């Protein structure tokens with residue numbers, strides 16, 4: 162077994178603290194990755210605090226992982242020692258169902274999540290990227306160019322793919338009006354990607370202070386949602402809204418901003434349900450859909466797209482010892498726009 166240092170929460174109410182555990186010995190198709198950087202996703206907070214229910218404790222969060230391969234199993238074909246790689250939210254799936262065959266492993270009923278999940282034996286817990294190293298089957302590992310700023314690549318593994326996938330699915334391009342609701346980790350990637358794809362992008366935010374940043378990130382317009390006028394001025398304006406808001410909100414108000422036959426994609430996942438009036442969809446044949454990260458092949462496609470278009474996350478790098486403060490700051494919207502843990506701080 163491979164001795165591994167990490168940070169874990171022992172219960173929904175305890176802070177993240179140092180925690181040591183064992184990674185499995187390498188199976189033939191496994192690679193061992195020394196973790197360099199791990200982004201902090203709002204989903205880490207939801208799960209460390211058991212806000213979605215059924216969290217497995219102790220929990221070692223982290224699914225925006227970038228590192229270097231230090232060892233490979235006997236039959237690994239796609240990677241070599243020393244290579245820079247990424248791991249996102251998925252580390253295994255059944256590989257036989259229609260979802261797996263179609264590259265939609267995230268919807269496989271036997272998907273194994275990077276943390277807060279169990280391996281295929283249904284017993285062994287998975288531990289995520291707030292740790293020194295991870296062992297992953299090569300089929301769930303992504304290629305990353307070592308020439309990129311690797312700390313700024315880490316958030317692409319969740320925030321990047323979660324926004325890229327619905328933008329692609331909805332065929333976003335020139336001439337389309339796209340709104341991004343919530344300018345956080347996911348939101349800022351949605352702005353960069355949608356504008357790279359040619360759309361005219363508007364940020365819908367609770368934070369007036371983010372207006373200048375929004376423009377720098379590539380948004381063409383910015384509207385404050387606390388300003389009641391926003392919902393009248395922009396009524397019927399958007400082809401697509403990417404909704405990243407992490408708390409319950411007035412969804413009918415946002416649906417009114419769509420054009421006839423427009424679509425709102427929910428990616429934000431609050432812990433409680435909230436109301437929707439059917440007339441918000443009926444009036445204008447509007448569509449409400451959800452989207453969950455993306456499959457492995459699409460994640461590689463997104464990483465290649467970002468490398469080609471020079472799209473990276475805007476980050477604040479922290480040592481792991483500041484993780485609990487970072488959680489509190491993220492909950493207050495005080496991050497520009499993703500915290501990334503420098504994992505050297507864990508082993509020093």
Ligand code: NAP
Nearest residue numbers: 203204343344345346347366367368407428429430453454
């Ligand atoms: P984040 O960085 O905290 O961003 C969330 C943003 O929501 C905030 O920056 C803020 O933007 C806005 N917001 C916060 N409180 C609000 C309120 N009361 N009313 C309206 N807007 C508010 O979080 P994230 O990492 O981007 O994640 C966002 C959500 O997506 C979380 O629920 C997370 O679990 C979920 N998620 C889903 C997937 C998926 O596959 N579907 C993947 C990853 C994460 P402004 O300051 O601009 O208002």
Ligand code: ZN
Nearest residue numbers: 202204319320
């Ligand atoms: Zn995430």
Ligand code: ZN
Nearest residue numbers: 255258261269
């Ligand atoms: Zn499957």
